[in-house]
Amino acid sequence: MDNAIYNYALRMGDTCLILSHRLAERCSNGPFLEEDIAMTNISLDLLGGADLFLSLAAEVEGEGRSADDLAYRRNERQYYNHLLAERPNKNFAHVMMRQFLHDALLHPLYTGLKLSKNEHLAGIAEKGVKESAYHIRHSSMWIVRLGKGTDDSKEKLQDALDDLWTYTGEMFEYNDEEATLAKDGVIPSFEELKTTWLKTVKEVFNEAGLEVPKDKWMATGGRQGVHSEFLGHMIAEMQYLPRAYPDAKW
Amino acid sequence: MVTQDKKINELWELIKEVPDPEIPVLTLTDLGIVREITMSDEKVEVTITPTYTGCPAMKVFEEDITAKLNESGYKQVSIKTSLSPAWSTDWMSEEGKEKLMKYGISPPMGSSDKSVLTGIVKNVPCPQCKSTKTELVSQFGSTPCKALYQCSDCKEPFDYFKCI
Known part of the structure; x- marks a missing residue:
């Protein structure tokens, strides 16, 4: 089995799945109906991405497991999502900030991955890039709108940025295996992605009148399966049904 | 081969009648999601491409195509999903x-x-x-x-x- 592709697909799939679930938790809590629908639509797109990545991981593994097995039959230490994705929902500004920090990475990532020498990854990205273009437009619009809104909305947004910034360093960490994949043209380079990402977030924060936090200590661990206390609770809820009724079909 | 081609044409005609589960005024071929139909012996393989990755209608598409072909006597139907080229409204x-x-x-x-x-x-x-x-x-x-x-x-x- 191709370990490098398996691990990469698992990490991508896990981040998409966990963030999708966080957004799904917001269902019916949107500030107005259209926005509620928008967030659940984005959640659905991310779930679709998770399904494709986890299906690829399962196929590469070749042990007869399915994407559902990977999603519902692993414990938190076997999840490799970014810590950012599992941060719990606080208020709308916080949810949008988490989403924007993620979207600003996923869109250029898919753009680069479209050119992958691995045809499965390229196929997933070709699909994902179109959807993620809508996502980044949506979340950056909200960052500017809330930043230029009332004192209250701006304060909540700045608080969210200060709170979440520490989880962004991990998104650009990579190991030897991933360095080789990038060198071989299988995945986009992490350094280039970081440059693109920084440029996007700084531009949008500038327009929104937000202060980018000074570089500080960055949290790490998600990529190695070491998570915050919040992931276990989420997974317990997400996995309850297939764990309690292993033969259930729906 | 002639009969084979004829059968494939018939399969396309059958699939033309399958409506989109969410927007029933459209058929699957109007949407352009059916990419290819192949047949070897009695086995039919239909290749479709998803509109949106997470679209819940995709599973229903698969079931509806299979049911339609089964009804018309094609018992061995498999559905293949192809991501590239990605579906476009074009x-x-x-x-x-x-x-x-x-x-x-x-x-x-x-x-x-x-x-x-x-x-x-x-x-x-x-x-x-x-x-x-x-x-x-x-x-x-x-x-x-x-x-x-x-x-x-x-x-x-x-x-x-x-x-x-």
Whole structure:
């Protein structure tokens, strides 16, 4: 089995799945109906991405497991999502900030991955890039709108940025295996992605009148399966049904 | 071979009758999601491409195609999903676009590349009064493929099938 592709697909799939679930938790809590629908639509797109990545991981593994097995039959230490994705929902500004920090990475990532020498990854990205273009437009619009809104909305947004910034360093960490994949043209380079990402977030924060936090200590661990206390609770809820009724079909 | 080709044509005709589960006025071939049909011995393989990755209708598409072909005597049907080339609203038939407009959904306008880039589509016609004085309410609508617009003339809110 191709370990490098398996691990990469698992990490991508896990981040998409966990963030999708966080957004799904917001269902019916949107500030107005259209926005509620928008967030659940984005959640659905991310779930679709998770399904494709986890299906690829399962196929590469070749042990007869399915994407559902990977999603519902692993414990938190076997999840490799970014810590950012599992941060719990606080208020709308916080949810949008988490989403924007993620979207600003996923869109250029898919753009680069479209050119992958691995045809499965390229196929997933070709699909994902179109959807993620809508996502980044949506979340950056909200960052500017809330930043230029009332004192209250701006304060909540700045608080969210200060709170979440520490989880962004991990998104650009990579190991030897991933360095080789990038060198071989299988995945986009992490350094280039970081440059693109920084440029996007700084531009949008500038327009929104937000202060980018000074570089500080960055949290790490998600990529190695070491998570915050919040992931276990989420997974317990997400996995309850297939764990309690292993033969259930729906 | 002649009979084989004939059978494949028949299969295409059968699939033409399968409606989209969410927008029943369209058939799967109007949408352009059926890419290929092949047959070896008695086994039929239908290749489809998803509209949106997370679209819940995809599973229903698969079941509906299988059921339709089973009914007509093709018992061994398998569905293959192909991601590349990615589905685009450019593949939707002209007939399909007309049907959408009559149904009350404004069809995708222009080519997908341009509007995906900017996201803002101007002059989307209102399916009720045909006015082009309309405004985008939300990029996201009642299903993944639609955005929500409102007509400035007749005030009616309506769905727009967005370009992708």
